[in-house]
Amino acid sequence: MASVSLKHIYKKYPGGVTAVSDFNLEIKDKEFLVLVGPSGCGKTTLLNIIGGLDHYTDGDLVIGGRSTKEYGDRDWDVYRNHRVGFIFQSYNLIPHQSVLNNVELALTLSGVSKGERRRRAKAALEQVGLGHRLDNFPAQLSGGEQQRVAIARALVNNPDVIIADEPTGNLDPSRSLELMLLLEKINSLGTTVLVVTHEQELVRRFDKRVIAIDDGLVVSDGLEEEEEELPELEEPPLSTDSILLIVVLPAIPSAVRP
Numbered sequence: 001m002a003s004v005s006l007k008h009i010y011k012k013y014p015g016g017v018t019a020v021s022d023f024n025l026e027i028k029d030k031e032f033l034v035l036v037g038p039s040g041c042g043k044t045t046l047l048n049i050i051g052g053l054d055h056y057t058d059g060d061l062v063i064g065g066r067s068t069k070e071y072g073d074r075d076w077d078v079y080r081n082h083r084v085g086f087i088f089q090s091y092n093l094i095p096h097q098s099v100l101n102n103v104e105l106a107l108t109l110s111g112v113s114k115g116e117r118r119r120r121a122k123a124a125l126e127q128v129g130l131g132h133r134l135d136n137f138p139a140q141l142s143g144g145e146q147q148r149v150a151i152a153r154a155l156v157n158n159p160d161v162i163i164a165d166e167p168t169g170n171l172d173p174s175r176s177l178e179l180m181l182l183l184e185k186i187n188s189l190g191t192t193v194l195v196v197t198h199e200q201e202l203v204r205r206f207d208k209r210v211i212a213i214d215d216g217l218v219v220s221d222g223l224e225e226e227e228e229e230l231p232e233l234e235e236p237p238l239s240t241d242s243i244l245l246i247v248v249l250p251a252i253p254s255a256v257r258p
């Protein structure tokens with residue numbers, strides 16, 4: 001595709017929490033982008049908005065030059081099912097289905113034949129190094145392997161963008177590194193990758209564009225080296241954005257943060 005632009009995005013949840021306010025970001029086609037920020041700052045909210053799992057309450061998400069304000073339900077379905085692949089911290093595999101079925105099920109809505117679904121699912125599992133575990137059940141695999149099944153499931157629709165929300169959160173450091181290397185390989189083959197991670201060490205090892213977020217706003221955008229200089233940056237002059245931040249902060253109850 002497909003660049004993705006977030007323009008003045010707001011997300012206010014029912015009940016009054018403003019998770020994201022006036023968020024702006026340009027994601028280029030085939031980019032590898034890392035989002036970092038404290039728990040509760042709005043990372044998952046943003047990923048869900050970018051992936052079409054949830055909708056912004058104000059602003060615009062522009063995908064491949066087209067405003068999603070014009071999107072109907074069918075456009076969102078096509079976008080979610082064909083252009084985006086999601087990976088979650090907890091893998092979200094179906095326990096009573098085999099590895100192969102877990103990946104194949106992601107193609108149920110694709111309109112391709114059973115044989116073609118099977119062929120593509122096998123190819124995706126081979127791509128993540130699990131071609132020999134097709135008939136196993138998720139519980140028979142290690143955490144790292146289960147997350148690779150989830151990656152195969154995300155890849156099988158040949159999406160333009162892979163969105164991964166703390167994909168290494170349940171993995172030990174060496175498995176986390178492997179997983180990031182796999183995402184890097186997928187990115188090098190032409191898929192945009194968007195990853196949220198808490199792990200500073202991983203961020204340091206991968207020389208990628210890092211977006212630091214706090215309270216639903218970008219606080220720095222650049223490579224990790226630049227981000228480390230953040231404390232030395234001067235306070236920006238008080239702008240409308242800063243005033244907005246002051247207004248919005250008390251609306252985020254710290255008690256609801258995990």
Ligand code: ADP
Pocket residue numbers: 013014015017018019037038039040041042043044045046252253256257258
């Ligand atoms: P992060 O992923 O950075 O930890 P989230 O995007 O999950 O942050 O949450 C951002 C803020 O929005 C938090 O204050 C959180 O409690 C709130 N929030 C998230 N999801 C919901 C929801 N479904 N309803 C109400 N508030 C929510």
Ligand code: MG
Pocket residue numbers: 043044045165
């Ligand atoms: Mg989150």
